[in-house]
Amino acid sequence: xxxxxxxxxxxxxxxxxxxxxxxxxxxxxxxxxxxxxxxxxxxxxxxxxxxxxxxxxxxxxxxxxxxxxxxxxxxxxxxxxxxxxxxxxxxxxxxxxxxxxxxxxxxxxxxxxxxxxxxxxxxxxxxxxxxxxxxxx
Numbered sequence: 001x002x003x004x005x006x007x008x009x010x011x012x013x014x015x016x017x018x019x020x021x022x023x024x025x026x027x028x029x030x031x032x033x034x035x036x037x038x039x040x041x042x043x044x045x046x047x048x049x050x051x052x053x054x055x056x057x058x059x060x061x062x063x064x065x066x067x068x069x070x071x072x073x074x075x076x077x078x079x080x081x082x083x084x085x086x087x088x089x090x091x092x093x094x095x096x097x098x099x100x101x102x103x104x105x106x107x108x109x110x111x112x113x114x115x116x117x118x119x120x121x122x123x124x125x126x127x128x129x130x131x132x133x134x135x136x137x
Contacts, residue, residue: 019055
């Protein structure tokens, strides 16, 4: 599976989700369900891995239907963010491919992150998700 910006932008195009640059005050990105738009602030992004990670996370909001508003309670926001991460992990860091990487000797987080094109922090989330989810291992 390709793990790069070209692939994620193809996914957005297929699903008619627009990605638009926007200068945010405090955010790096936002997904707007009704508009089918992702706003991303390129001035706050440091590298392709961070951009890819942000985009697959925002795609996770669409895949899971996990949206919220600025007025939503903190708990609801946390649940929606978790569901978006989970959807992104399941789609863009598939367990079988992760297993193949580990079996092939990739055991360091940075190696796995590099392979999947994500940040090390997101790779840690993915590994923790698969380790902590009963029935997936």
